[in-house]
Amino acid sequence: MITADGTPGSPCWLDLGAPDVRAAAAFYGAVLGWEYQSMGEEGEEMEGGMFRKDGKTVAGLGKLTEEGARPAWMIYFAVTDADATTEAVRSAGGTVRVAPRDLGEWGRMAQYSDPLGGQFAVWQRGNNNGFEVADEPGSLSWTELYTSDAAAAKDFYGGVFDWRFGDMELPGGGGTYTLITPAGLAEERMQGGLMEVSKEDLSLAGGRPYWHPVFAVTDCDAAVAEVTGNGGSVQMGPADAEGVGRLAVCLDPSRADFVLLTPSGN
DSSP states (O other): OOSSSTTTSSSEEEEEEOOHHEEEEEEEHHHHHHHHEEESSSHHHHOOOEEEETEEEEEOOOOOOTOOOOEEEEEEEEESSHHHHHHHHHHOOEEEEEEEEEETTEEEEEEEOTSSSSSEEEEEESOOOOOSOOOSSEEEEEEEEEEEEEHHHHHHHHHHHEEEEEEEOOOOGEEEEEEEEEEOOGGGGOOEEEEEGGGGGGGTTTOOOOOEEEOOSSSSSHHHHHHHHHOOOOEEEEEEEEEEEEEEEEETTEEEEEEEETTOOO
């Protein structure tokens, strides 16, 4: 499970780069019940801000400005020293996309690509720990990496974050799924997984690996209806996954990918 305690190596923040901030705010408000709070002055064009659920911050939203970049969610992992993590990324063959920098008193961030091009980020807390709620309806409950080389991904991310991995075979010959747990924590603190797929299956990111978020919802089918009713689309599902729950892989109107999950027992 993911928590909001900022444990090193665990997800602690995520934000969406979108070409149309107003449209993205409306879409996720309809699908996940989020309220959007702009960081700009009242009346200004919205360039970015925070998503909140029941008054608690769950994610960020900003204008997509990087030339050639696709709309996508960026997942941040907690670290104690962003500079040391940057050196670990370089040593493991990754690329620094945004060098460590301070965001006022909030904390320190950096963004990277893994050796095959999968993008991710880190957060070194200042007076801000990241999102305020996780693993509840309307919040992040899991993270997932699709990659063309699972062994290479385990070597890289294991070296950078000291993650622990456990492989399981998917039903019906669906392949091997690797579970991820932060160093030193028990299995119930598993935070995500990675799966090897073909490069053809990575077409959304031009053949490069990509991370995406899994959001918990109380009713997957109802949430999917909001996705399609508000300009999004569904790549897979809704479908039942044994021991996991009912899930659907979705795209928002700008084709940023995410997963909706109603966990088993809900």
